[in-house]
Amino acid sequence: MEYVYEAPVLTVDAVIFQLINNELNVLLIKRNLEPFKDTYALPGGYNPKGETTMKAFERVLSTKAGIKKDNLQLIEQLYTFDTVARDPRGHAVSIAYMGLTRDPKIKESSDTEDPKFFPITKLPKLAFDHESIIKYAHERLSSKITYTNAIFALLPKQFTLTQLQQAYEAVLCRELDKRNFRKRIMALNLLKPTSKYFTEGAHRPALIYSFQKQGLETSPQLID
Amino acid sequence: MEYVYEAPVLTVDAVIFQLINNELNVLLIKRNLEPFKDTYALPGGYNPKGETTMKAFERVLSTKAGIKKDNLQLIEQLYTFDTVARDPRGHAVSIAYMGLTRDPKIKESSDTEDPKFFPITKLPKLAFDHESIIKYAHERLSSKITYTNAIFALLPKQFTLTQLQQAYEAVLCRELDKRNFRKRIMALNLLKPTSKYFTEGAHRPALIYSFQKQGLETSPQLID
DNA sequence: ACAAAAGTGTTAAGAATACACCCATGT
DNA sequence: ACATGGGTGTATTCTTAACACTTTTGT
Numbered sequence: 001m002e003y004v005y006e007a008p009v010l011t012v013d014a015v016i017f018q019l020i021n022n023e024l025n026v027l028l029i030k031r032n033l034e035p036f037k038d039t040y041a042l043p044g045g046y047n048p049k050g051e052t053t054m055k056a057f058e059r060v061l062s063t064k065a066g067i068k069k070d071n072l073q074l075i076e077q078l079y080t081f082d083t084v085a086r087d088p089r090g091h092a093v094s095i096a097y098m099g100l101t102r103d104p105k106i107k108e109s110s111d112t113e114d115p116k117f118f119p120i121t122k123l124p125k126l127a128f129d130h131e132s133i134i135k136y137a138h139e140r141l142s143s144k145i146t147y148t149n150a151i152f153a154l155l156p157k158q159f160t161l162t163q164l165q166q167a168y169e170a171v172l173c174r175e176l177d178k179r180n181f182r183k184r185i186m187a188l189n190l191l192k193p194t195s196k197y198f199t200e201g202a203h204r205p206a207l208i209y210s211f212q213k214q215g216l217e218t219s220p221q222l223i224d
Numbered sequence: 225m226e227y228v229y230e231a232p233v234l235t236v237d238a239v240i241f242q243l244i245n246n247e248l249n250v251l252l253i254k255r256n257l258e259p260f261k262d263t264y265a266l267p268g269g270y271n272p273k274g275e276t277t278m279k280a281f282e283r284v285l286s287t288k289a290g291i292k293k294d295n296l297q298l299i300e301q302l303y304t305f306d307t308v309a310r311d312p313r314g315h316a317v318s319i320a321y322m323g324l325t326r327d328p329k330i331k332e333s334s335d336t337e338d339p340k341f342f343p344i345t346k347l348p349k350l351a352f353d354h355e356s357i358i359k360y361a362h363e364r365l366s367s368k369i370t371y372t373n374a375i376f377a378l379l380p381k382q383f384t385l386t387q388l389q390q391a392y393e394a395v396l397c398r399e400l401d402k403r404n405f406r407k408r409i410m411a412l413n414l415l416k417p418t419s420k421y422f423t424e425g426a427h428r429p430a431l432i433y434s435f436q437k438q439g440l441e442t443s444p445q446l447i448d
Numbered sequence: 449a450c451a452a453a454a455g456t457g458t459t460a461a462g463a464a465t466a467c468a469c470c471c472a473t474g475t
Numbered sequence: 476a477c478a479t480g481g482g483t484g485t486a487t488t489c490t491t492a493a494c495a496c497t498t499t500t501g502t
Contacts, residue, residue, distance in 0.1 A: 010232055080277040
């Protein structure tokens with residue numbers, strides 16, 4: 001085994017989700033380099049020696065999209081893809097991470113590449129296999145919110161039950177029964193009611209809740 | 225971004241499971257190099273440029289443990305770990321794969337490092353973070369067999385319902401009710417009965433079954 | 449005849465689903 | 476007073492879990 005070892009190119013790709021107008025959106029940039037120049041793609045970049053994959057993810061996200069890691073409430077590694085013909089230098093390996101945010105400040109900088117959020121139902125044509133990576137991330141997220149409180153990462157710290165339900169519906173892409181949803185979510189004891197109400201429009205104000213804990217918790221079968 | 229790019233060392237680690245005497249076993253080798261010389265570890269090795277991670281996994285498994293990929297009925301990528309202080313050359317990234325086998329021929333060769341199967345309940349002290357990687361793999365496998373037919377990869381092509389149940393029990397590390405198990409498994413239509421019986425010992429012979437399909441299938445909630 | 453594993457149904461409890469009206473507010 | 480979304484309970488169906496005896500064979 002002790003020949004001269006040369007490692008493949010290592011990259012990271014970022015799938016950043018956010019809720020906008022009760023729709024799940026994903027962050028894309030427009031590539032300014034070949035291949036796939038001017039095509040939309042997930043933010044991604046090289047992972048050099050000495051930098052952990054997580055740090056590379058954070059750096060790439062910051063430089064390419066102007067989003068800092070403090071704006072991500074949850075980060076999860078998804079999968080590692082062998083990418084052929086991605087990099088002009090040949091075979092490359094790419095680690096995909098998913099990040100959830102509730103309201104990122106996209107800071108323009110010299111190095112950003114026109115970062116924008118797109119509803120997952122209306123994606124433009126994408127570079128590489130990024131469409132399938134997004135699909136994979138979406139499935140992971142859908143399943144994750146059914147057995148954890150991961151949805152907290154997409155919501156403000158305080159929210160009404162209707163907002164919570166809409167967040168679930170946006171991720172799962174289907175409607176949920178209001179009474180059954182509330183019954184279940186309350187039975188899990190993940191939420192705590194505040195004493196505040198959210199008044200908006202000509203109707204009864206909604207009680208505001210927050211999560212008991214901010215971190216990720218696993219609970220027995222939230223939604224099925 | 226166009227500084228001189230140098231990639232981290234990339235390695236693959238293999239978690240190979242097999243059933244022996246109704247116990248789930250995992251393949252380990254004894255390391256013949258520092259660090260952790262003479263300590264048991266998962267088979268692993270370098271992934272050079274130009275080789276896909278899957279190919280590297282197959283090659284490493286073959287050279288370090290003498291197991292060929294044809295002996296693996298199912299392969300699944302698990303997770304990618306940043307490994308600090310693993311490689312004398314510094315920061316390394318390691319991709320863990322899981323492989324399931326029903327009866328591997330471990331072929332001794334000059335390069336193998338004393339490969340042996342150990343029951344997961346009786347593991348020796350392990351190098352690096354390999355104990356947690358095995359735990360992760362075990363959890364993935366446990367969950368996988370509850371919503372797919374992945375268990376086929378650990379069983380011979382033909383088997384009795386008792387053998388099937390024992391395989392589930394070995395992976396899940398808990399006992400299952402015979403009548404409920406059979407009811408459920410039969411309801412899924414994954415199995416087809418042969419017309420043969422397995423006679424062994426002084427008792428009623430058991431009908432032999434096989435899976436309808438050899439490949440991986442997802443089915444709605446097999447076991448809970 | 450006996451020992452040993454194969455095979456087989458029913459009942460009770462719990463979970464999921466479907467569903468409709470009153471409440472509090474702004475205009 | 477009316478329009479709007481907030482908030483609540485029950486009945487039914489389906490799923491899961493618990494449980495014991497008969498069958499077939501070898502010795």
